[in-house]
Amino acid sequence: xxxxxxxxxxxxxxxxxxxxxxxxxxxxxxxxxxxxxxxxxxxxxxxxxxxxxxxxxxxxxxxxxxxxxxxxxxxxxxxxxxxxxxxxxxxxxxxxxxxxxxxxxxxxxxxxxxxxxxxxxxxxxxxxxxxxxxxxxxxxxxxxxxxxxxxxxxxxxxxxxxxxxxxxxxxxxxxxxxxxxxxxxxxxxxxxxxxxxxxxxxxxxxxxxxxxxxxxxxxxxxxxxxxxxxxxxxxxxxxxxxxxxxxxxxxxxxxxxxxxxxxxxxxxxxxxxxxxxxxxxxxxxxxxxxxxxxxxxxxxxxxxxxxxxxxxxxxxxxxxxxxxxxxxxxxxxxxxxxxxxxxxxxxxxxxxxxxxxxxxxxxxxxxxxxxxx
Amino acid sequence: xxxxxxxxxxxxxxxxxxxxxxxxxxxxxxxxxxxxxxxxxxxxxxxxxxxxxxxxxxxxxxxxxxxxxxxxxxxxxxxxxxxxxxxxxxxxxxxxxxxxxxxxxxxxxxxxxxxxxxxxxxxxxxxxxxxxxxxxxxxxxxxxxxxxxxxxxxxxxxxxxxxxxxxxxxxxxxxxxxxxxxxxxxxxxxxxxxxxxxxxxxxxxxxxxxxxxxxxxxxxxxxxxxxxxxxxxxxxxxxxxxxxxxxxxxxxxxxxxxxxxxxxxxxxxxxxxxxxxxxxxxxxxxxxxxxxxxxxxxxxxxxxxxxxxxxxxxxxxxxxxxxxxxxxxxxxxxxxxxxxxxxxxxxxxxxxxxxxxxxxxxxxxxxxxxxxx
Numbered sequence: 210x211x212x213x214x215x216x217x218x219x220x221x222x223x224x225x226x227x228x229x230x231x232x233x234x235x236x237x238x239x240x241x242x243x244x245x246x247x248x249x250x251x252x253x254x255x256x257x258x259x260x261x262x263x264x265x266x267x268x269x270x271x272x273x274x275x276x277x278x279x280x281x282x283x284x285x286x287x288x289x290x291x292x293x294x295x296x297x298x299x300x301x302x303x304x305x306x307x308x309x310x311x312x313x314x315x316x317x318x319x320x321x322x323x324x325x326x327x328x329x330x331x332x333x334x335x336x337x338x339x340x341x342x343x344x345x346x347x348x349x350x351x352x353x354x355x356x357x358x359x360x361x362x363x364x365x366x367x368x369x370x371x372x373x374x375x376x377x378x379x380x381x382x383x384x385x386x387x388x389x390x391x392x393x394x395x396x397x398x399x400x401x402x403x404x405x406x407x408x409x410x411x412x413x414x415x416x417x418x419x420x421x422x423x424x425x426x427x428x429x430x431x432x433x434x435x436x437x438x439x440x441x442x443x444x445x446x447x448x449x450x451x452x453x454x455x456x457x458x459x460x461x462x463x464x465x466x467x468x469x470x471x472x473x474x475x476x477x478x479x480x481x482x483x484x485x486x487x488x489x490x491x492x493x494x495x496x497x498x499x500x501x502x503x504x505x506x507x508x509x510x511x512x513x514x515x516x517x518x519x520x521x522x523x524x525x526x527x528x529x530x531x532x533x534x535x536x537x538x539x540x541x542x543x544x545x546x547x548x549x550x551x552x553x554x555x556x557x558x559x560x561x562x563x564x565x566x567x568x569x570x571x572x573x574x575x576x577x578x579x580x581x582x
Numbered sequence: 583x584x585x586x587x588x589x590x591x592x593x594x595x596x597x598x599x600x601x602x603x604x605x606x607x608x609x610x611x612x613x614x615x616x617x618x619x620x621x622x623x624x625x626x627x628x629x630x631x632x633x634x635x636x637x638x639x640x641x642x643x644x645x646x647x648x649x650x651x652x653x654x655x656x657x658x659x660x661x662x663x664x665x666x667x668x669x670x671x672x673x674x675x676x677x678x679x680x681x682x683x684x685x686x687x688x689x690x691x692x693x694x695x696x697x698x699x700x701x702x703x704x705x706x707x708x709x710x711x712x713x714x715x716x717x718x719x720x721x722x723x724x725x726x727x728x729x730x731x732x733x734x735x736x737x738x739x740x741x742x743x744x745x746x747x748x749x750x751x752x753x754x755x756x757x758x759x760x761x762x763x764x765x766x767x768x769x770x771x772x773x774x775x776x777x778x779x780x781x782x783x784x785x786x787x788x789x790x791x792x793x794x795x796x797x798x799x800x801x802x803x804x805x806x807x808x809x810x811x812x813x814x815x816x817x818x819x820x821x822x823x824x825x826x827x828x829x830x831x832x833x834x835x836x837x838x839x840x841x842x843x844x845x846x847x848x849x850x851x852x853x854x855x856x857x858x859x860x861x862x863x864x865x866x867x868x869x870x871x872x873x874x875x876x877x878x879x880x881x882x883x884x885x886x887x888x889x890x891x892x893x894x895x896x897x898x899x900x901x902x903x904x905x906x907x908x909x910x911x912x913x914x915x916x917x918x919x920x921x922x923x924x925x926x927x928x929x930x931x932x933x934x935x936x937x938x939x940x941x942x943x944x945x946x947x948x949x950x951x952x953x954x955x
Contacts, residue, residue, distance in 0.1 A: 246902065250909040253894060275877070275902040282878055283898060291894045504648070505655055521626060521664045525656060529619065529648040536623040536909060 210393065210420055211452045217560075219567035221444070221471035224558055227421075227452050229295040229347035230391040231287065234262045236452060236473035237557055239464065239550045240297060242481065245270050246290045249481045250536075250543045253292050259516065259548040260555065263294060263347070265476050268340045269301025269309070269332075273323050277343040285345030297476075298346035299456075300337050302353040302397075303425075316374060318352070334375035335382040338394075346392060350423060351379040353397045358431040365401040372399045373413045380417050393420035395454060401426055402435050404442055411446040421452040424472070428457040437466050444471040461490060461553055462577060465570040468557055475554075480546030485539045487531045490549045494577050496524070498542060503528045516548035517541075583766065583793055584825050590933075592940035594817070594844035597931060600794075600825050602668040602720035603764040604660065607635045609825060609846035610930055612837065612923045613670060615854065618643050619663045622854045623909075623916045626665050632889065632921040633928065636667060636720070638849050641713045642674025642682070646696050646703075650716040658718030670849075671719035672829075673710050675726040675770075676798075689747060691725070707748035708755040711767075719765060723796060724752040726770045731804040738774040745772045746786045753790050766793035768827060774799055775808050777815055784819040794825040797845070801830040810839050817844040834863060834926055835950060838943040841930055848927075853919030858912045860904045863922045867950050869897070871915060876901045889921035890914075 215224040225236040241248045241256060244267045248256055256264065266286055271277075275289075283289035286296055305311065309321035318333030334352040341349040353372040356365055376396045383394055396419035400406035414422060424443045427436050440455055444467075447453050454474035455467045464475050480490065487498040491511040496503070498510070509519040510527070518527075518541040530538030553573075560569035588597040598609040614621045614629060617640045621629055629637065639659055644650075648662075656662035659669055678684065682694035691706030707725040714722040726745040729738055749769045756767055769792035773779035787795060797816045800809050813828055817840075820826050827847035828840045837848050853863065860871040864884040869876070871883070882892040883900070891900075891914040903911030926946075933942035 245906045245908055246899070247908045247910045250913075252890070252910060252913065254890065274906055275898070279878055279898060279902070283880055283896070289896075289899055289902075291896075291899065505652055507656055517625070517627065523656070523662075523664075525648070525652060526619070526662055526664065529652070529662075533618045533647055535618055535620045536912065537620045537625060539909065540623075540625065540913070 211450060213449055215562060217566040218564035220469040220570070222468045222557070222561045222566040223471060223473065224561050225452060225473055229263075229393065231293060231295040231347050232262070234295055235558060237468050237554050237561075238262055238474050239554045240265050240474065240476040241547050241550075242476050242478045243290070245274065246286060248547070250485060250539045251481070251547065253290070255517070255544050256547065257294070259544065260551040261294070261547065264292065264296055266296050266298045266344060266346060267301060267304065268298050268337060268344065268350075269304035271298075271344060272301065272340050273325055273330075277340060281343050285343075287345060295347040296344075297348040298341045298344050298350065300341070300350040300352045300397075301332065302350075303355040303457075305332060306355055314354075314371075316371065318375075334378040338379050338382045338386065342386065342390070342392065348393045348395060348421070349383075350395050351376045351397055351419075353399060353425060355429065356399060356401050356426050357429045358401065358435075360401045362401075362403055362406070365399075365403060365406055369399055369406055369410055372397065373410065376414055376419075377417050380419065395419055395421040395423050395452075397423040397425040397456070398443055398447075399426045400443075402431060402439055407439065407443045408446060411443065415448065419451070421454060421474075422447050423454040423456050425456045427455065428459050428463075433463070436463065437470065440467050440472060441470040447471075461550070462574050464550075464554070465557065465573055468561075469566060469570055477550075480550045481543045484543035484546040487528075487538070487542060488546075489542050490546050492573065492576060494579070498524060498527050498538075499531050500528075510542075510545050511549075514545065514548065514552075516545050518545040518548075584823065586822055588935060590939040591937035593842040593943070595841045595930070595934045595939040596844060596846065597934050598825060598846055602636075602766060604666060604668040604720050605635070607668055608931060610841050610927050610934075611635055611847055612927045613638050613847065613849040614920050614923075615849050615851045616663070618647065619659060621920070623858065623912045624854070624920065626663070628890070628917050629920065630667070632917065633924040634667070634920065637665065637669055639669050639671045639717065639719060640674060640677065641671050641710060641717065641723075642677035642705075644671075644717060645674065645713050646698055650713060654716050658716075660718060668720040669717075670721035671714045671717050671723065673714070673723040673725045673770075674705065675723075676728045676830075678705060679728055687727075687744075689744065691748075707751040711752050711755045711759065715759065715763070715765065721766045721768060721794070722756075723768050724749045724770055724792075726772060726798060728802065729772060729774050729799050730802045731774065731799075731808075733774045735776055735779070738772070738776060738779055742772055742779055742783055745770070746783065749787055749792075750790050753792065768792055768794040768796050768825075770796040770798040770829070771816055771820075772799045773816075775804060775812055780812065780816045781819060784816065788821065792824070794827060794847075795820050796827040796829050798829045800828065801832050801836075806836070809836065810843065813840050813845060814843040820844075834923070835947050837923075837927070838930065838946055841934075842939060842943055853923045854916045857916035857919040860911070860915060861919075862915050863919050865946065865949060867952070871897060871900050871911075872904050873901075883915075883918050884922075887918065887921065887925075889918050891918040891921075
């Protein structure tokens with residue numbers, strides 16, 4: 210299912226290959242976020258052209274809208290949204306604890322009111338597996354409590370007991386419900402910024418045994434060095450022969466740091482969310498296209514970029530689109546940013562293969578930050 | 583410049599070919615509206631894939647934003663927006679009299695306050711030619727007063743004197759300013775719903791002499807039969823060897839009626855504006871994709887349609903996108919609708935070539951309206 214292909218000489222970065230029901234994914238990999246069954250503002254064909262190998266969906270959102278009944282009748286999420294490459298579905302734990310109004314949290318599960326219409330729902334770890342089976346995603350995530358930063362240690366410890374218990378029930382439920390499933394199940398390591406709790410979480414999850422391991426509870430408000438630190442020691446605890454998914458990270462430099470620490474999979478809303486606000490990423494730093502500085506800038510966002518946006522349009526034109534609130538502006542920058550993220554990871558893979566990832570990462574950071582100052 | 587290629591046996595429909603600086607256009611033709619230098623929600627490559635031969639820009643809007651300075655420095659509107667096929671620019675007369683706050687109207691021109699920031703501007707017929715020359719559109723329109731319906735005859739008569747005077751000055755200014763121009767200039771026939779005034783307008787414009795003639799002041803609130811009547815008798819007054827552009831029309835059946843009356847060129851915001859509201863056009867009538875009826879409808883908008891939307895997505899999925907306010911929904915339906923309009927005109931050209939346009943039009947109307955009931 211996961212093959213470790215190569216280890217970088219200069220860092221803990223690794224090349225791998227993850228086989229799923231809808232195709233093979235080369236790791237490290239960036240996964241664009243398609244929360245509601247669509248990567249915001251982009252079409253499937255644009256995502257494919259940008260080189261996206263796998264996208265994310267969200268169990269919480271899709272369970273509420275359009276609902277499992279409709280997606281089930283469509284033949285699963287792939288058919289519903291017309292996407293034939295792999296999909297990873299997030300369990301919705303993060304959304305239940307951040308977006309919905311939580312009513313009651315017990316060992317059994319979470320009772321909450323929908324952020325859309327206030328309707329009451331109960332999610333249990335078993336139910337979340339059922340939901341993801343109905344969605345038919347290639348990679349399912351266990352239901353967990355994502356603790357924000359900062360959090361008191363005793364709270365985290367208590368939360369971890371819940372998350373680990375839920376992880377065990379998820380695995381058991383999956384084994385009972387469908388032994389033939391080709392859907393993979395990843396466990397999520399929580400434990401906030403406490404190394405001993407992270408260590409305990411890893412041990413307990415390894416005892417249960419999953420197809421891959423996610424590092425959750427990061428990028429939730431902690432300073433950047435603490436993110437790297439947590440990702441670093443947690444990744445080091447995880448088995449070599451399983452994929453490691455660092456959830457919700459991050460800015461381009463964060464992803465490169467995490468690759469160097471041995472993480473394989475990444476998702477983040479930044480390329481599309483920031484794209485919709487006019488922020489475009491380039492190897493020379495990011496630029497805010499709304500700025501007056503680009504009024505008469507008739508160059509592409511990045512002259513060296515091969516995406517549709519950069520092949521077709523100038524900064525001046527895109528600024529005009531944002532200025533006049535034209536939808537094409539959001540599209541063009543979102544598309545460029547996804548392309549940028551995917552290509553950055555492709556370049557990373559090349560650097561790992563060449564045994565020079567550490568210097569690749571440092572050169573990127575120097576160039577990127579210099580222009581941003 | 584314009585070749586009349588073929589006349590239908592069953593109606594006044596005609597096939598023609600219009601040669602412009604950026605390519606040849608087959609008529610009848612539908613021109614998607616790109617008011618601010620972008621056809622709302624769509625990319626240039628999507629427009630080309632849909633078969634759009636020419637698009638519209640708007641002198642009023644582009645003059646205000648981004649301004650001629652920027653478009654001039656970009657090398658004209660084509661280069662600014664990255665579109666290499668023909669562009670027709672509307673003079674902005676309609677916008678000055680509908681969108682802006684008009685301050686003063688004289689024989690010389692119109693003084694108005696921008697709808698964006700209230701800034702004061704004066705447009706004269708000469709200035710509007712200058713603007714369109716800076717934009718570098720393939721087809722320019724004269725500055726006119728577009729009278730709404732209903733309008734008292736003496737008001738229309740007085741307005742017509744203004745419009746005709748402005749048309750004459752536009753032509754004279756163009757001849758003085760750039761004899762080598764490859765930009766075409768169309769005159770606009772006004773006269774509201776008064777046949778004698780339309781007749782006088784045509785006569786006066788023909789005396790001046792233009793590359794093509796537009797029928798303006800239609801689709802401004804009059805009943806549908808009065809639109810057809812006005813388009814019919816005005817088209818009949820126009821010379822055979824010049825293209826006839828019916829401005830701002832319209833719904834699919836309106837365009838087919840107008841083709842049967844001898845009109846050649848059409849523009850309308852309906853396919854994109856209605857598309858952004860979830861209304862999709864098909865040969866079997868239009869459908870409102872927000873409707874609950876499509877909740878579990880896993881067919882394409884139109885199974886016989888070859889557009890990206892219909893090849894990739896179901897009604898159920900598109901309804902979900904509108905329901906969750908995802909931008910892809912607007913995109914997909916706008917794209918389908920532009921494709922529908924362009925293909926409907928292509929089918930019309932085929933029917934004209936075969937001498938059966940009248941029955942083609944009637945069959946379309948019967949099928950389209952039946953399903954809409």
